[in-house]
């Protein structure tokens with residue numbers, strides 16, 4: 001256990017402190033069951049004001065790239081991140097494990113938000129926020145480094161055709177993205193595919209079985225590029241570290257380190273520039289434009305239990321929204337509905353999609369997938385020449401099924417019509433998502449057919465895990481390019497306001513996981529923004 005992990009006694013102390021503080025603070029209303037959010041009585045909490053040249057909200061893929069490129073250009077930059085910093089390394093106990101869920105898993109909830117994995121706890125600033133919408137549940141990162149702490153690391157570049165189908169207005173930029181932006185991200189994150197010796201090891205039996213069956217079912221199979229130092233996996237295979245990779249116990253963070261996440265790559269380099277300060281546990285509540293046309297941020301500094309310690313008003317020349325698709329969209333929908341930023345585009349809160357995500361469990365297939373099953377998700381397959389783009393990736397299962405049960409987890413996705421919208425909810429002072437399933441109906445039919453074809457070839461049966469309630473790890477859109485921002489993320493009609501994260505991508509990233517494209521687009525846009533706006537706008 002490292003020095004930042006909450007111990008039982010610390011949680012107990014926090015409970016007492018939290019109870020005392022909450023007596024004066026009260027809990028916010030309107031949040032879904034299991035969520036807690038502390039709000040502050042202004043008289044009790046110190047208020048400070050601070051002037052900044054550039055502020056980045058959020059420290060995931062968009063935020064990490066933005067911060068580094070601003071810092072390298074000599075721009076003093078403050079990164080406001082609601083989550084905490086997590087340090088990990090070989091054999092650490094930084095993150096909670098699937099078999100023993102605790103508050104480190106979840107953003108300020110009192111109970112598990114993960115179906116089939118129970119748990120209750122005191123509110124804690126854990127690594128994943130669950131956002132409940134109408135017709136869709138979204139899970140997204142809430143830590144320094146954003147979703148990169150909890151993502152498997154599947155780092156895929158879409159084909160030109162599928163990229164253009166997802167983002168028609170960027171079609172002409174694909175050549176530039178392919179020639180330098182995607183390769184730059186790949187080198188920053190030190191991307192490689194699973195080496196032969198690891199794929200041949202016993203815990204990767206399920207990956208090998210998937211590759212064989214998928215090929216027999218007519219899919220083009222491939223190894224997934226990943227930001228992983230494979231020596232850490234070898235350390236587990238040699239018995240030197242407690243299994244994390246080799247048991248796929250990765251959903252709440254990688255305890256053995258070796259993952260080139262944004263906090264230890266882009267953000268670390270940004271801080272190394274000497275120009276960038278990262279402020280964890282800083283929640284941006286509101287964004288406004290004042291009479292002098294300056295950007296004003298209302299920010300709460302919280303403790304790891306979510307209790308407000310300080311209120312800050314931060315005034316900036318430029319604000320780079322990188323709070324992720326849900327976070328950025330919620331801030332802008334609020335600002336528009338409350339009149340905090342006049343004349344925001346009508347498209348704010350529209351063109352949201354789930355990247356076509358669907359999770360299937362494959363049960364009782366022929367052959368033995370083994371247990372435990374190694375990860376991260378390192379092998380996949382695509383349908384050659386399909387009219388509907390479709391990719392399926394095999395992910396080792398972190399759950400040990402009952403004896404005699406054979407199980408594999410498969411994640412599939414494609415390109416969707418971004419039919420999701422976000423609307424302001426006065427009671428919660430927040431924006432809420434509504435998803436129209438027409439957006440991915442055709443794709444889901446194809447996915448179901450493809451999964452059944454795998455089972456026909458490889459035996460057993462497929463269970464659609466999302467059938468009862470669709471969910472996604474890949475939220476995209478809400479502040480779409482073209483209608484709300486320009487090709488480089490400049491919000492229409494508002495100098496010095498930028499959106500550089502997944503919120504500007506309308507619904508899908510071209511039949512692959514989104515992080516690579518979010519980061520590459522941020523690189524591409526920052527080059528343009530620094531060329532045209534530096535010393536003119538900020």
Ligand SMILES: Cc1cc2nc3c(=O)[nH]c(=O)nc-3n(C[C@H](O)[C@H](O)[C@H](O)COP(=O)(O)OP(=O)(O)OC[C@H]3O[C@@H](n4cnc5c(N)ncnc54)[C@H](O)[C@@H]3O)c2cc1C
Nearest residue numbers: 058060061062082142146147153154284324327502513515
């Ligand atoms: C469990 C899981 C597994 C995944 N696996 C993969 C994968 O293998 N490959 C892949 O490509 N993608 C994967 N993803 C998706 C990927 O993580 C996201 O697409 C990506 O992180 C989005 O990047 P972003 O820059 O848009 O936002 P994020 O990385 O989500 O960063 C946004 C940041 O903003 C912060 N923030 C939000 N609101 C506020 C606020 N009001 N004030 C201050 N800070 C705020 C958040 O805490 C967060 O750190 C996975 C996601 C999850 C949840």
